[in-house]
Amino acid sequence: MPETPQPPGVPGTEPAPLDEPTTPREPLPPKADQRGPAPVSPTGGEPGVRNQQGATLTTAQGGKLRDTDHSLKAGPRGPVLLQDHHLREKITHFDHERIPERAVHARGAAAHGVFVGNGAATEISCAGLFAQGVETPVFVRFSTVLGSRGSADTVRDTRGFAVKFYTADGVWDLVGNNIPVFFIQDAIKFPDVVHAAKPHPDREIPQAQSAHDTFWDFASLHTEATAHTLWNMSDRGIPRSYRTMEGFGVHTFRLIDADGRSSLVKFHWKPRLGVHSLVWEEAQIAAGVDPDLHRRDLADAIEAGAFPEWDLGVQVFPDTEEQTFEGFDLLDPTKFVPEELAPVRIIGTMTLNANPRNYFAETEQVAFHPGHLVRGIDVSNDPLLQGRLFSYLDTQLTRLGGPNFGQLPINRPHAPVNDMLRDGMHQTAVHTGVAPYRPNSLDGGCPFTANPAEALIEFPEMVVGNKVREAPASFDDHFSGARLFYTSLTEIERAHVAEAYSFELGKVYEKAIKQRTLAVLRHIDEELASIVAGNLGLTLDGPAPELAEVTPSPALSQLGATWPVDGRLVGIVADDDTDTGELADAVAAAFAAGVTPLVIGPHGGEFGPVPISRTLDTARSIEFDALLIAAAPAHPKLGVLLQEAHRHLKGIAYTERGAGALARAGIDTGSAGVDAAPGLTAGFEVLAAALPEHRVWARAAELG
DSSP, X not given: OOSSOOOSOOOSSSOOOSSOOOSOOOOOOOOTTBOOOOOOOTTSSSOXXXXXXXXXXXXXXXXBOSOSSSOOBSSTTSOBOTTOHHHHHHHHHHHTSOXXXXXXXXXXXXXXXXXXXXXXXXXXXXOGGGSTTOEEEEEEEXXXXXXXXTSOXXXXXXXXXXXXXXXXXXXXXXXXXXXXXXXXXXXXXXXXXXXXXXXXXXXXXXXXXXXXXXXXXXXXXXXXXXXXXXXXXXXXXXXXOGGGOOEEOOSOEEEEOTTSOEEEEEEEEEETTOOOBOOHHHHHHHHHHOTTHHHHHHHHHHHTTOOXXXXXXXXXXEOOSSOEETTEETTOTTOOXXXXXXXXXXXXXXXXXXXXXXXXXXXXXXXXXXXXXXXXXXXXXXXXXXXXXXXXXHXXXXXXXXXXXXXXXXXXXXXXOOOOOOXXXXXXXXXXXXXXXXXXXXXXXXXXXXXXXXXXXXXXXXXXXXXXXXXXXXXXXXXXXXXXXXXXXOHHHHHHHHHXXXXXXXXXXXXXXXXXXXXXXXXXXXXXXXXXXXXXXXXXXXXXOOOOOOOOOGGGOSOSOOOOOTTOEEEEEOOTTSOHHHHHHHHHHHHHTTXXXXXXXXXXXXXXXXXXXXXXXXXXXXXXSEEEEOOOOOOHHHHHHHHHXXXXXXXXXXXXXXXXXXXXXXXXXXXXXXXXXXXXXXXXXXXXXXXXXXXXXXXXXXXX
């Protein structure tokens, strides 16, 4: 936490001058919440990162420039001359500033942090980063899947959760999602699901949405997508923030101990703030008024010192010949194992504590690959994972211009590299020696191969079988996992699922696709299918299918528990007549409790010593977890703010001066989670008691 907490969003470490500067100065130092890539050379030696030098504008080759506002012309009104190297260099570089965006996961946000092992995994893995107290730098990128870089954060979609561990033994990339299952069982189907989910090729719409014919045509015909689709239609598809989002490795991986023994595992990231989602109307509003909601939330929380934390856990399974557990095929990426059957063992904690300095250099150029492994961690024969081992390397060659993408600062290992790989586009290392091959005598035989006790372990699994294009019979079960997830949800979460399917299929034109999808839903739950059919104006034909017998897993519901309030956002509505001393005390109390207060006023500026973070013209309920109303300015947007907060089940506290605002907004002060308070600090304490449940769920029954 900063020594003097301030609301997030300050652009720089010093205020900008009002007038355009006329004398040069060095660039401002980074803000306290920012950190760049570690200064490590391409081969692990001394830093050698090229950066801007000096205070004088130059060409890319260092030639000093006296003018960069006018092209070189044949007279003031004449044509531009071809010899204007500065013009061509400047424009050419601009024309190539954008690299190809990712085919999927194009829109992302990222942060630096640290992972600390707790020793709980040392009995099943010899990976050094899991040892007690070992600190490993990490860079984490969160993303949506379908949308372009210019799409919105809050669309209904799967979220990427990719972590790059800069371990002492090399880079390990754990590249997963916020959903533990995937649409497909085999990587050969990946182009199909992405082509189906992306915008229609004739009109290039809709952007970043699955609510269209081609997606549901694919999902209703390729029913192994049912489980993932259902997770997307649940509240998991619209997370409140990246900070309250669970992460999963999706696949089954293999951990290997110091004696070469193997265990199968599934990785889980558990947010310490709990798993929390938006309601659908919030997601829609945010896509219009604040499409950067999630990346802003992550960066602001880190800047405010509310560092997000996740515990890394593993479900551990014996590595048997069948590679199944309690009837679940561990190689099927469309299945998950309930935590009640295989508890999650926490093996370390990750804290994100610094924002990037440069989005392009770090967030955009970071390159993940599930084949980046370290000693003690290996892959399984999951056919989706096996395909990813090829795909990720292949895509970096196009995006980042060649095979040397690992030399970009954000991708460089924090361990010595001696790989005998040479040349290629964008080679930045100046290699020495004459013998990048083995065996050799000209370089003294170097580099030598590693001692087996230090080298990567490729588990010697026996492989027997004919060459076939087939899947195991156990992969044919496409519905039990989806039904297990649905039956584990609470009543209000199930209602949200029905609303999501009704909206998505309501955007589909072809009646046959809707009917086909309803037939799929009947394999999950007959009531769910009936509700959606009624909303679509369709009927269910024929007898209901026999449903899989499943045991609900309470761990899958987001409701019913309480969570820390660290970093939650509380909006405080004040005006020029608010007691600034009392306001300052309430802000201090919020910071002391780990909550981030954002003061909302009818105008910008300050209320005494307290900065105004939002005006009523810019504030919407979507940003806040609760509201404290300490004034009732006659502003038309205040009613909108209150009505949305009430409708979205946010906690609302009000002082005597704020009561009139609720009355004008038509909000019953007897409504659940709407509480009077004798003063600002007391009002904050009322909200702090309600925040651990995320929302005032009791109010949902009132609203119907």
